[in-house]
Amino acid sequence: MIGKSITSRKILLLAPLLLFLGLAYVVPFLGVVRWSFTMPEVGLGQYRALMTDPLVQSVFIRTLRICLIVTAAVLVTAYAIAYVWVRGSSVQRMLAEFCILVPFWISVLTRAFGWLAMLSNRGLINTWLQSAGIISEPLALARNELGVIIGMTHFLIPFAVFPIASAMRSIDERVLLAARGMGASRTRIFWTVFVPLTYGGLIGAGLIVFVFALGFFVTPAILGGGRSVMVAELVYLRIFQSPDWGLGAAISVVLVLFIGALLALMRRFIKPAHLIG
Amino acid sequence: MPQSMQPGDAKAAEIKAVSIGKTFGAFHALKNLSLDIGRGEFLTLLGPSGSGKTTFLMILAGFTAPTTGRLMMDGKDITDVPAEDRSYGMVFQGYALFPHLTVEQNIAFPLKVRGHSSADVKRKVAEIVERVGLTGHEKKLPAKLSGGQQQRVALARALVFEPSVLLLDEPFSALDKNLREMMQQEVKRLHQETGTTFVFVTHDQSEALALSSRVAIFNHGELLQVGKPQDVYERPSNRFVAEFLGEINLLPLDTVELNGETAAGKFEDRTIVLNKSITLAGKKAVAAVRPEHMFISASPQTSDCNAITCRVEGATYFGASTKYHLRTRSGTSLAVSMPTASTSPIAPQSDVWVSWPVHQGFLLPDGG
Known part of the structure; x- marks a missing residue:
């Protein structure tokens, strides 16, 4: 990540972070890599198990499915919020900022339990709908994949808003005026000029959200209620609730490699600086 | 070369602006402006930045609504017609090309908006690409083009749907001198070929004089004078126009x-005779003369000329011409520009006569 132009003196500024990443992340992860090849015995046994174990495979497939759905839902919602934030009236902008920033100040745990209070069988939504006579049996909104998707989408929206808004801000207003002057309707300008000019932001936001979602632990654990286990939770279960450290370690290694490949792909499409705006 | 757009067959429009005013909060960007833009003319809106010329162009385009006044096109009131329904061609400052579309797609955009068949789009795009000299660049993105080429794409995109009016907002401000002169000739040629009404905004006076059939000079939100380049240059109606041009x-x-036809006044101890271009009842006035209309000689020229005595303070060599800096006896500084080839060098600090033909001088109100 470090360009050749950065002088050795500037590297000093990065030193605390590099040191922290090295000690708290790289070194322990090397330990995890070693476990994956040594526990319970030396060899590739755990990777072989990972390839064949139907439970592990179903968790991987579920994780990918949830992450794809969540990414799509986040992009659509975040695009709308970013649009209002960048192009709305001053009141609309304030409202959008509120929607973007407030979730940042509330812990992921609180938010997950908040959604549980809304979505569970005796939660607000089901109680209201039942007392209004719209439904007789509670809808299965939580403790399943739907609950996980709702909770994760809500959590990840702000992370997608920033790169999308940054792309929207960099659009030259005169280009949109030019399209209007040529007789294009607002709908046409939006779909043929505005949206294509934000593709970079959308790709960046999509990759950030997808990569982030792959490692989600708290939200799926609470809102999934053990019934829709995702990869991070599976690692936790293997390491803390069974003696199967080797398999847990192997899953971690595969996840890190997969995310690394995605990030490498992202760097081919967009510069990291464009994502922050 | 395809010639679908012959002079006269284009649907050039005439525009009438009546008492247009525009305020932004307490700021008066335009004050009670009335102006007729003739069918097929090349009108330049000239003025310093903040003079209201761009605001007026945006009102013509329909991007800005005037606070007061009406806008008529071919006798119809278009004040409330939105930009997308006016269908004027427009070339923006910085070109405003679609960065995600190729040259071809940029130019095709207004045709597709109008629902032209794909065969028609293809034919018209190919035609104008050739006309503006972009052959071979059709598949490139704007970022891969030079400034001059981007300018050509912007012109092609604005003209391809044969608009009745073409608006140009400082289109050459980003180009270097040689390229700018080339593009000016290009625009002049396109105006003649299409016969469309061109309204051109610039702050560059020589550009305005070189291109236009008429020039409208703006300052502080007011239209000061409209006229043919020669008229506004040689017969400015006030000091701002005279000095700006x-x-x-x-x-x-x-x-x-x-x-009668002339006016006479005293400067130092000489009587100066001038054209009576404006009436100045009992006001103080100044005699105005362009540097290139004056000449230096050892004795006063008398036949139909005014002459005053001056001392030479210095000279600046410009190649084709040399500009002499002089001062009159009462201390007024003067500049005289003469062709280098036809004059022998004049020594500094020498006393000389500066003369000019009576018809080249004109009267302006003092301080106005």
């Missing part, structure tokens, strides 16, 4: 007497 010598006159 080029360097000018101003000689304060003591008393001004009007006799």
Whole structure:
């Protein structure tokens, strides 16, 4: 990540972070890599198990499915919020900022339990709908994949808003005026000029959200209620609730490699600086 | 070369602006402006930045609504018609090309908006690409083009749907001098070929004089004068126009007497005779003469000329011309520009006569 132009003196500024990443992340992860090849015995046994174990495979497939759905839902919602934030009236902008920033100040745990209070069988939504006579049996909104998707989408929206808004801000207003002057309707300008000019932001936001979602632990654990286990939770279960450290370690290694490949792909499409705006 | 757009067959429009005013909060961007833009003319809106010329162009385009006044096109009131329904061609400052579309797709955009068949789009795009000299660049993105090429794409995109009016907002401000002159000729040629009404905004006076059939000069939100380039340059109606269009010598006159076609006033101890271009009842006035209309000699020229004595303070060599800096006896500074080839060098600090033909000088109100 470090360009050749950065002088050795500037590297000093990065030193605390590099040191922290090295000690708290790289070194322990090397330990995890070693476990994956040594526990319970030396060899590739755990990777072989990972390839064949139907439970592990179903968790991987579920994780990918949830992450794809969540990414799509986040992009659509975040695009709308970013649009209002960048192009709305001053009141609309304030409202959008509120929607973007407030979730940042509330812990992921609180938010997950908040959604549980809304979505569970005796939660607000089901109680209201039942007392209004719209439904007789509670809808299965939580403790399943739907609950996980709702909770994760809500959590990840702000992370997608920033790169999308940054792309929207960099659009030259005169280009949109030019399209209007040529007789294009607002709908046409939006779909043929505005949206294509934000593709970079959308790709960046999509990759950030997808990569982030792959490692989600708290939200799926609470809102999934053990019934829709995702990869991070599976690692936790293997390491803390069974003696199967080797398999847990192997899953971690595969996840890190997969995310690394995605990030490498992202760097081919967009510069990291464009994502922050 | 395809010639679908012959002079006269284009649907050039005429525009009438009636008492247009525009305020932004307490700021008066345009004050009670009335202006007729003739069918097929090349009108330049000229003025310093903040003079209201761009605001007026945006009102013409329909991107900005005037606070007061009406806008008529071919006799119809279009004040409330939105930009997308006016269908004027427009070339923006910085070109405003679609960065995600190729040259071809940029130019095709207005045709597709209008629902032209794909065969028609293809034919028209190919035609205009050739006309503006972009052959071979059709598949490139704007970022891969030079400034001049981007300019051509912007022109092609604005003209391809044969609009009745083409608006140009400082289109050459980003180009270097040689390229700018080339593009000016290009735009002039396109105006002649299409016969469309062109409205052009610039702050560059020489550009305005070189291109336009008429020039409208703006300052502080007011339209000061409209006229043919030669008229506004040689017969400016006030000091701002006179000074904005080029360097000018101003000689304060003591008393001004009007006799028939001419006016006469006293400068130092000489009587100066001038064209009576404006009426100045009992006001103080200045005599205005362009530097290139004056000449230096050892003795005063008398036949139909005014002459005053000056001391030479210095000279600046410009190649084709040399500009002499002089001062009159009462201390008024003067510039005289003469062709280098036809004059022998004049020594600094020498006393000389500066003369100019009577018909080249004109009267301006003092301080106005």
